[in-house]
Amino acid sequence: MNGLRATIRLQLHAGFTLDDAAARVPYFARLGLSHVYASPILTARPGSMHGYDTLDYGRVNPELGGRDALCRLVACLRAHAMGLIADIVPNHMAVGGAGNRWWEDVLAWGRDSVHAHYFDIDWDAFAPWLHGRILVPFLDRSYGAALRDGMLRLAHEAQTGMFFVHHHEHRFPVCPRHYAALLADVGAPADLCAELGALTPAGAGCRGDVPALSRLAAWGATADGQAAIARIMERHDTRTACGRSALHELLGRQSFRLAWWRTTPDLINWRRFFDITGLAALCVEHEDVFDAVHGHILDLYADGLIDGVRVDHVDGLTEPAAYCLRLRQRLMAVQHLRPATAPQHLSIHVEKILHEREHLPPSWQVDGTTGYDFMDQVSAMLHDPDGTALLDGLWRDHAIADPTFADTERNARALVLHEVFPAELSGLRTLLAAIAQCSADTCDYSVGRIGAVLSALLMEFHFYRTYFSDDAQGGYQADHAVLKAAAHGAKAHLLPSCHDMMDWVVGILGRTGTRDASIHEAQRRFEHLTAPLAAKAVEDTSFYRYGRLLSRNEVGSDPGKMALPVARFHKDNLHRHKAYPDTLLATATHDHKRGEDARMRLAVLSEVAARWHDLVNRWIVRNAHLRRRRMTPDRADEMILYQAMLGAWPLVPWPDADARQEFHDRIVAWQVKALREAKRHTSWTDPDMEYEDGCREFTRRLLDPRASGPFIADMDMIVATIAPAAALNSLAQLLLRLALPGVADLYQGTELWDFSLVDPDNRQPVDFMLRQTMLQQDTSLHQQAAQWRTGGVKMYLLQKVLAFRAQYPLVFSKGSYEPVEVSGAAEKHVIAFVRRYDGIALLVVVVRHAWGLVPSPHDLSLDMSLLEQTYLSLKVSGNGTWRSIVHEGRMHAPATRLALSFLQGGVPVDCLVQI
Template identity: 70%
Template sequence: MNDLRATIRLQLHAGFTLDDAAARVPYFARLGLSHVYASPILKARPGSTHGYDTLDYGCVNPELGGEDALRRLVACLRAHGMGLIADIVPNHMAVGGSGNRWWEDVLAWGRDSRHAHFFDIDWHAFAPWLHGRILVPFLDRPYGKALKDGMLRLGLDAPTGMFFIHHHEHRFPLCPRDYGAMLSGVQAPSGLCEELSALSADDTRTQACCRVLSRLVAWSRSETGQAAIAALLDQYDPAGACGQTRLHELLERQSYRLAWWRTTPDLINWRRFFDITGLAALSVEHDDVFDAVHRHVIDLYADGLIDGVRVDHIDGLTRPASYCHRLRQCLSAVRHLRPPTAPDSLSIHVEKILHEREHLPSSWNVDGTTGYDFMDQVSAVLHDAAGTAVLDGLWRDHVSDSPTFAMTEHNARFLILRNTFPAEMVGLQTRLAMIAAADIDTRDHGMERIGIALQALLMNFHYYRTYFSENGHERHHADHVTLNIAAKAARSDLLTSYHDVLEWVATILGRTGGQDAAVCNAQERFEHLTAPLAAKSVEDTAFYRYGRLLSRNEVGSDPGRICLSLARFHDENLRRHRMFPDTLLATATHDHKRGEDARMRIAVLSGIAGQWHALVNQWIVGNAHCREHRMMPDRADELILYQAMLGAWPLEPWPDAAARQDFQERMAAWQVKALREAKRHTSWTDPDTEYENACHAFLDHLLDPAISGTFLIDMQTLVGTISPAAALNALAQVVLRYTLPGVPDLYQGTELWDFTLVDPDNRRPVDYDLREKSLRDATSLQQLAARWRTGEIKLHLIHRLLKFRAEYPLLFQAGSYEQVEVSGPARKHVIAFVRRYEQRSLLTVVMRHSWGLVPSPHDLRLDTDMLAQTHLILPLTGRGAWRSILHENRSHEENSNLSLSFLHGIVPVECLFQDG
C-alpha cells in the first residue's frame, strides 16, 4: 500500500454514489493517484448534493449506498493499491426539517434533554421571553399569521408515538409530558394519561419513556384509539378559533418558540454554521459530544475503511487545537485493530482559511491544511504586477464609491454585522457589559460604549479568529499580535473618549489563563463571531462586489493583492516543506469561485491591462443598446460580468445552438448568485426581481448574435488571443502542484480544462468516459500540444507527473527544496527549483507572465532568443545528464550555467531528472 501521495476529491451524492466512485477506481489508479478524498459519507439530509448537512453520525449515508457500498469501494481501492480519506463535519449538523434525533430531543425536553449541551445554545438569551427556551425560526411567515392561516398542524408519528407540529417539511416535537393533558380531553385511558404526564427528561435515559410511548402507539392503532386521535387532531385544528387557541397554548408550554425566519438575525440564541439556520453548531469540546460525533468515524478507521480524515471548518470549533490532539489520539488508539489489508497510516488535514501572514499552528498536530493557502500563492505568483495601476484605474473610473478592496470589505463587514449577526453582537456585548459591571474600575463602561468599541474592533479584525479560549496548546503570541493590529486600526475609527473602553475590550478578549468563566465565555463568543463575519463579509459579499481582477477573488486569497513575488513564493514553499510537508496542494475545490483554468485565463489580464482597459471602455459604450434599463446592471456588475464571461468562455466556438444555450443558462445562474451574494441591489433574503430581470436581459442580449455581433466577435477574439498564455499559466500551475512540497489534490474532472463557475456549476457531473479515453489514447506531450485546446495535454501532464511521483515517492516525501537562481533577460519569467533526495534530483522549470514571450497559438512553443540568453545557476554534482520526464527522448548535459535553450521548440514546462 502506498503512503499518501496524491488525492482526487470526489463530490458524492445520490447521483454519484460510493459504487459509482468504485467503478472509476481503475481509472484513478491508472492516472497515478494514491487516495480518493471523498466528501462527507455519513447520513445527511435526504437529497443533499454535498453531504455537509449531517443528520446522523452513526451510519454511512444510505443515499450513497450505505456501509455495504463503502466496503465495496474500499475493496476496489485496496485491489488497486489505493486508500480513502473521508471528509468529516464536527462543527455542525442539519436541523429543521426532520430526522435529527438529537435536535428533536432538545426541542422536546429543552434544557433537561440529555442532548441539550450537544448544541451551542444560549439558555440565558438577552430577550427575557427566551430565557430557558430555543428560538426556532423556520416559519415561512410571522407566527400569528402562520397559526391563523392553518400552516401549523398537529400530527402523530404513528411508529414512535410522538406528537409533532408540522409546517411544510419541518416538524417540531411536543414534550411527551404534555400528551397526558391532551389525550385526557378525548377520553384516552386514564392510566396512560397519568403515566405520560409523569414523564420527565430523565426518562429519556431509561426505557420508561419508550415503554409508555409504546403503550400509546398500541392504543392509537386500536379502533377506539384511532377515533380518539382523530378527535384530538380536530380539537387542535387551527381552522377554527378554538383550535387556534388550543394550539397556541400548547406551543407556549414548549421549550422552544416558533418564529418567522426573518427574526433570525435579531433573536437567534444558538450558534449556526455562518448564517445558515438549517445547520446548528455542535459543542464537540465536551467529551461525550466528541465521542457521539466521532464514534462511527473511529470505527471506520479501525475497520480499515478509511485511512485519514479531512476536518471541515476547523475554526468553527471552540478549541480546535485540543480537538485535533484528541482526534489523532482516538484514531491512533485503534490503529492496532486495522486489518492487514489496510495501511498502517493516518492523515489528518483541516480546512482553514489563512490570512496572508498567518500560518497553521504546528502545535495542532495535523498534517496540514486542505490547500487554500497554496491555491492563493500559486495563483498570485502567476499574476503580473505590471498591470496593477491600469486595472486600479479602470475599476476606479467606473466604481467610485468603493475603489479599493479594503473599502469594499469595510462596507461589507458593516452590512453583515448589522444585518446578519446583530444577535451574536448583542450577546457578546451583553457578556462584556456584565464583566465590566462586576469591577469597580470598569463598571461605568456602559452597554452602548462597549458596543461602539466592540464594533470598531470587529470592523478591523481581518483574520478568521484568535485562539485564547484554548488552554494548554497555544502560546498566543500570534493571537496577541492579531488582536493588537485590529485594536490599533480601530482606534483611528473612534473618538478619543472611546479609546479606554476599546483598550479594556481588547484586554478582556486577549486575557490568558482561562480562570474566569465569564471572560472565557466572552472570548469564545468573540471567536465564534469573527470567523463567520469574515466568511460572509469577505468571501460571500466583497468577492462579488469588487471586480478589479476576478482571478484574485478566490477563497483564501486577498483580492487587494494582485501578485506574489518569486522570493516570497519560494519562502512559503520552504516553510511548507519544513513545517507541513504532507499538507494538501489544491488549485480547485468544491468551494472555489471559478475553475482553476478560468482563473489562469483571467490572470493574463494583469499582463495586458492596457488592452483590457481600452476594450472594456469600448464595450461599455458599444453595449449600451443591450440595456432595457439605463443603469441595470450598474457599472460594477457590468465589469464583473465581462470578466466572468471571459473566464468561462469556450476555447472553441459553440458547435451548435444547444451548446450556446447551455452556456447562457450557466452564466444566468451564476449571475443571479453573484448579484444576490453582493447584496448591493438584490439579495437572497430580499430579491429585487426588477434588477435581476434587467441584468438577465442584458446578458441575453450580449449573447444574441443578432443584437451583439460585434461584442461576440471581440470576446471570441480576445479569448483566442490570450488563451495560449492562459494555457501556459494553467500548465505551470499543474507542474508546480505536482512537484512542490506537499501532497497534490486533484478536484474531480479538472484533468481537462476547467472553465467552470462557482457552485453548483463546479459540481456538475464529470464525463469520466471521455477522460479515460483521453488517458488511453494519449501520445507524447508534443503531439498533444498540437491540439492543446482539447485539454488532453493537461491530463497527460498530470499522468506523467503522478507516474513519476509513484516511482520515486521519497524524492517528494523526504527530498529537499532548493530555489534555483536564474540569470538573463527572461529571469523574471522563470520559476525554477530542485528537489533532492540522496543521489537523485528533480529540476522543475516553468514559465510565468508568458504573454510577453508570445507563445504560439498552434502548439504553445516560445520562439524567442531570450531563452538561450537566460541561464539556471546549478551546482555540479557529477551525477550525469539531466533526463526529461515530460518530453520524450530529451536529455541535457550537466552544466553549472544551464541555458534555457532546452525549452526552445517545446511546450515550455519541464521536469529534468538526475539519477546518480
C-alpha cells in the first residue's frame, strides 16, 4: 500500500456514486494517483449534489450506494495499492425540510431536549418573546399570511404516531406531551392520553420507537382512531377561522416560533453555516456531540474503509485546536483494529483560509491544509506585476465606486455586517455591554457606543478569526497582533473619545487565562462572527464586485495583490517543506471561482495589459448599442463579464449553433450568480429582475454573430493570441504542484484543460472515458505539444511526473527543497529548484511570464534567444547525467552552471533527474 502521495478529488452524488468511482480506479491508478479524496459520504439531504448538508452521521449515504458500495470501492482501491480520504463535516448539518432527528427533537422539546446542546442556540435571545424558544424562519411569507393562506397544515404520521405541522417541504414536530390534550378532546383512550401526557424528552425524543407513540400509532390505525384523528385535523384546518385559531394556539405552545425567512438576519437566535439557514452549526466542543458526529467515521477508519479525513471549515468550530487533537487521538485509538490490508498511516487535513501573514498552528497536529494557500501563491507568482498600473487605471476609469480592493472590501463588509448578520452583531454587542456593567470603570459604556466600536473593529478585521476561546491553541501572540492591528485601523474611523472603549473591547476579546464565562462567551461569539463575515463579505461579495483582474479573485487570495516575487514563493515553499511537508497542494477545488486554466489564461492579461486596456475601451464604446436600456449592465459588471468570457472562451471556434448556445447558457448562469453575489443592483434575497433581464439580453446579443460579429472576432483573436502563453502558465502551475513540497491534489476532470466557471459549472459530469482513452495512447510530449489545444499535453505531463513520484516517493516526501539561482537575460522568466534525497536529485524548471518569450502557437516552443543567455547555478553538480523524465531522449552533462538552452525544441518545462 502506498503512502499519501497524490490525490484526486471526486464529487459524489446520486449521479456519480461510490460504484461509479470504483469503476474509475484502474484509470486513477494508471494516472499515478495514490488516493481518492471523496466529498462527504455520510447521509445527506436527498438529492444533494455535494454532501455537505448532512442529515445522519450514522450511516453511509444510501444515494451513493451505502456501506456495501463503499466496501466495493475500497476493495478496488486496495487491489491497486490505493487509499481513500473522506471529507467530514463536523461544523454543521442540514435543518429545515425533514429527516434530521436531532433537530426535530430540539424543535419538539426545546431546551429540555437531550439534543439541545448539539446546536448553538441562544435560548435567552435579545428578543424577550424568543426566550426559551427557537426561531424557525422557513416560511415563504409572514406567519400571519401563512396561517391565513392555508400554508400551514397539521398532519399525523401514521407510521410513528407523531403530529407535525407542514409547510411545503418543511415539517415541524408538535411536542409529544401536547398530544394528550389533542386526543382527549376526541375521545381517545384515557390511559393512552395519560401515558402521552407523562412523556419526557429523555423518554420520547422525537422518535416513533417508544411505547406510548407505538400505542398511538396502533390505535390510530383502527377505525375509531382514524375517525378521531380526522376530527383533530378538522379542528385545526386553516380553511376556517376556528381552525386557524386552534392551530395558532397549538403553535404558540411549542418551543419553536415559526417565522418568515426574511426575519432571519434580525432575529435568528442560533448559529448557522455562514448565512445559510438550512445548515445549523453543531457544538462538537462537547464530547458527547463529538462522539455522535464522529462515531461512524471512527468505525469506518477502524474497519479499514477510510485512510484519512479532510475536515470541512475547521474555523467554524468553537475550539479547532482541541477538536483536531481529539480527532487524532480518537482515530489513533482505533488504529490497532484496522485490518492487515489497510495502511497504518493516518492523514488529517483541514479546510482553512490562511491570511498572507498567517500560518497553520502547529498545536493542531494536523498534516496541513487543503491547499488554498498554495493555490494563491502559485497563481500570484505567475502574474506579472508590470501590468498592475495599467489594469488599475482601466478599472478606475470605468468602475466609479470602489476603485481599490480595500475600498470594495470595506463597503462590502459594512453591507454584510449590518444586513446579513445584524442579529449576531446585536447579541455580541449586548453581551459586551453586560460585561461593561460589572466594573465601575466601564459601566458608562452604552450599548450603542459599544456597537459602534465593535462594528469599526470588524470592518478592519481581515483574518478569518482568532482562537482565544480555544484553550488547546497554545500561544496567542499572533492572535494578539491581529486584534491590535485591527484596532489600530479601526481607530482611524472613530472619534478619539471612543479609543479607550476600543482598547477595552480588544482587551476583553483577547483576554487569556480567564474563567469568566461571560468573557469566554464574548470571545466565542466574536470568533463565530468574523469567519462568516470574511467569507460573505470578501469571497461572496467583493470578489464579484472588484474586477481589476479576475484571476486574482480566488478563494484564499487577496485580489488587491497582483503578484508574488519568486524569492517570496521560495520562502513559502521552504516553510511548507519544514512545517507541513504533507499538506495538500491544490490549484482547483469544488469551491473555486474559476477553473485552474481559465485562471492561468486571465493571468496573461497582466503581461498584455496595454493590449487589454485598448480592447476593453473599444468594446465599451462599440457594444453600447447592445444594451436594452441605459447602463444595464453598468461598466463594472460589463468589464467583469468580458473577463469571465475570456477565461471560459473555447480554444477553437464553436463547431455549431448548439455549442454556442451551450456556452451562452453557462455564461448567463454564471452572470446571474455573479450579479446576485455582488449585491449592488440585485441579490438572492431581493432580485431585481429588470436589471438581470437587461444584463442577460446584453450577453445574448454579445454572443450573437449577427449582432456582435466584430466583438466575437476580437475575442477569438485575443484568446488565440494569449492561449500559448496561458497554456505554458498552466503547465508551469501543474509541474510546480506535482514537484513542490506537499501532496499533489488533482480536482476531478482537470487532467485536461479546465475553463470552468464557479459552481455549479465546475461540478459538471466528467468524461472519464475520454480521459482514459487518451491516457492509453502511445505518445510523447513532443507529439502532444503539436496538438496542445486538446489538453493531452497537460495529461501527459501529469502522468509522467506522477509515475516518477510513485517510483521515488521519498524524493518528494522527505527530499530537500533547494531554490536554484537563475541569472542572465531571461532570469525573471524562470523558476527552478532541486529536490534531493539519498543520492537522487530532481531538477525542476518552469518558465513564467511566458508571453515575453514568444511561445509558438504550433507547439508551445519558445524563442530561445533569451534562454540561451540564461543560466542555472547549482550548489552541487553530482556525478550522474541529468536525464529528463518528460522529454524523451533529453540528457545533459553534470555541471554547476547549466544554460537553459536545453529547453529548446519543445515545451519549455522540464524535470531532470540525476541518479
